[in-house]
Amino acid sequence: MKEKVLIIEDDINTLHGLGEILEDENFNISKAKNAKQALKEIENGDFDVVLMDYLLPDRDGLDLSREVLKDYPEIKIIMMTAFGTVKNAVNAMKMGIYDYLTKPINLDELLIILRRAIQEQRLIKENDNLKSKLNNKYRFENIIGVSGKMQQVFQKVTKVANSDATVLIRGESGTGKELIARAIHFQSKQKGQPLVEINCASIPENLLESELFGHEKGAFTGAYKMKKGKFEIADKGTLFLDEIGELPLALQAKLLRVLQEHRFTRVGGVDNIEVNVRLIAATNADLEQKMADGLFREDLYYRLNVIPVIIPPLRERLEDIGPLTDHFINKFSEKEGRAIRGINEEARKILLAYEWPGNVRELENAVENSVVMCDGDCITADDLPAYLKGTRITGSSTLLDIVMQENDLSYRDKLEACEREIIRQALIETENNKTRAAKNLGFTLRTLRNKVKKYSL
Ligand SMILES: Nc1ncnc2c1ncn2[C@@H]1O[C@H](COP(=O)(O)OP(=O)(O)OP(=O)(O)O)[C@@H](O)[C@H]1O
Ligand SMILES: [Mg+2]
Structure with a gap:
């Protein structure tokens, strides 16, 4: 279903121009030239967002917003103000207006704010109790994603968080699998319980079994006392099995049994230990190929892949590069005690043109580097790592x-x-x-x- 947006603007060119662009971006658009028309539209339509000019011919935008919000508090109002009226706009936000934009409108900024408004709107609609409303506001706090593809991922995360189903997160290296796994846990009913993470690729095979399932005293040389495994520690909470594609075949069989029977024995032990654990797994490996090569069990794959969440590579969501860059500039500027306010157009274009084989992690590192290199208060092309520039084919x-x-x-x-x-x-x-x-x-x-x-x- 398309999201409904009402544009209120007395300048006909702006009204139609914005309307056309937003229609292309897949919004369902209605238009009004003044406050009177707007109120009529709002009465008849079920709008998600109202994009309103501050100066209307028949009424002041603030005044109109007050009336709209009184009857329709769920509508997100975005105010468009001329330069110089920003201070009023700040007051407007205190009044409950969602956000404001200064003219001339920057389309990227408009789309980001609009999508963010709609994302919040959707979450509010989905949850009717106040408590979850408050939680919602913060749940994707540090995860940036304005692209349609990431919005779909967020929607799915919101949906799966409340079930106990096993989730398999897939995506290339550095796409944010770990971040999404955490978001699922912290939105789920297990959020007050432990989130235990284990990386199947970074633990030597002979230790992995005892890491996962624990061991009894004397189970092997060096096992001086009983040790609980991750499964036991995660009881009632979430166990995040990262790099599941690297799990050795013998352990795949044991894991499958735990998933089927919800119990296991510690290494060297005989007692059955029962646990109730929500499982999230992640991998960047080609599991289908691994199955074909006999390196990954098909039955385990089906057990894990109850709900697949696929995070697209960064090169397939160009719209996210700008917002992620801004996010990382803020992050590293703060960390380094610098006052860098942004990045210039030329540098932005270089970031957009690069393919990002290492995805968000690579972008994050590049921005960190640039913040360190930057002498002024704005990152320029000179501050970017050289390899981003030369290697790409542009002509x-x-x-x-x-x-x-x-x-x-x-x-x-x-x-x-x-x-x-x-x-x-x-x-x-x-x-x-x-x-x-x-x-x-x-x-x-x-x-x-x-x-x-x-x-x-
Ligand atoms: N959407 C996002 N918003 C903000 N930061 C992100 C986003 N996606 C990834 N990151 C950041 O990028 C880095 C890599 O993310 P993460 O470790 O979750 O990736 P991954 O898919 O698990 O990678 P790998 O396959 O290499 O383990 C982290 O520092 C993470 O905070
Ligand atoms: Mg990871």
Whole structure:
């Protein structure tokens, strides 16, 4: 279902321009030119967000907001103010207005605020008691994701958190699997209970069994006393098995038994120990391939993969790069005791153009580096690690050279590789505005959408 947004603006060009852009972004848009029309629309429509100009011909925006919020407190109002009226806008926020934007409107900022408003709106709608409303506000506090793909992940997390079902989180390295696992725990009913994490890849195979299931005194050389395993420590809470793809086959069998019977024995022990543990597993491995190679048990895979949560790589969600960059600048600027307020356009574009094979972790490291390197109060292209700049193919002639040298590729593959790159550049240049990108490319919006999907852009 599309989210409903009402735009109230007396300048016809702005009204239609914004309307068109937001429609392209998949919102259901209604428009009003003044307060009177707006109230009529609000009475008849079930709006999620109202985007309102501060100065309306027949009424003051604050006054109108007060009336709207009195009858419809759940509506999120975003105020658009001219430069210079910011102070009033701050007062407006105290009054219950969700956020404000200064004109001329920055579209990226608008979309971020709008999506955030809608995300909160949705959470509020889903929960009717006050307590969960309060919790909701903070539950994705440090997880940034304005892209449609991440919004879907968040929705899924919210849904699965309240069930006891096993979750399998998948995604390339550095996409945020661990972060999402924690978010699930802290939103679940187990949140007051322990969250126990174990990384199956970082513990030597001969110790892993005792780490997971514990051991009795004397079970093996060096076992001087009984030790509880992670499963026991996590009782009533959540056990997060990271890098599950690296679990040795013998332990896969034991884990499967625990999942089926909810009990196990410590290493060297005979007593059955019963536990009630919610399991979250994560991996960046190709489990299907591992199953085909006989390295991962199929029955365990089905037990774990009750609810799959897939985190897309950063290169498939360009919209998140900007907000993540800002988030990390704040984080490291604070940590380093610096007062860096942002990043300039040129540097931003370089970050957008890079492929990020190491995903969010790589971006985080790059920003940390840049904050350290930066002399002024704004990160510039010079402050960015050099490897982000030189290696990318930006000019189409260079790309063509490279593609033409690839003897393994058919002409069709070469054509598609170039097409993908050109579309990607067009999206970057228009800051992911599909209408403008389609126009620049000479495609219809529909064709562009199909190609974006085809090339996972
Ligand atoms: N959406 C996000 N918002 C803010 N920070 C993020 C986000 N995603 C990832 N990070 C940060 O990026 C880093 C890597 O995330 P995380 O450790 O969760 O990735 P991972 O998928 O578990 O990686 P790996 O497969 O290498 O274990 C962390 O510092 C994390 O805080
Ligand atoms: Mg991890």
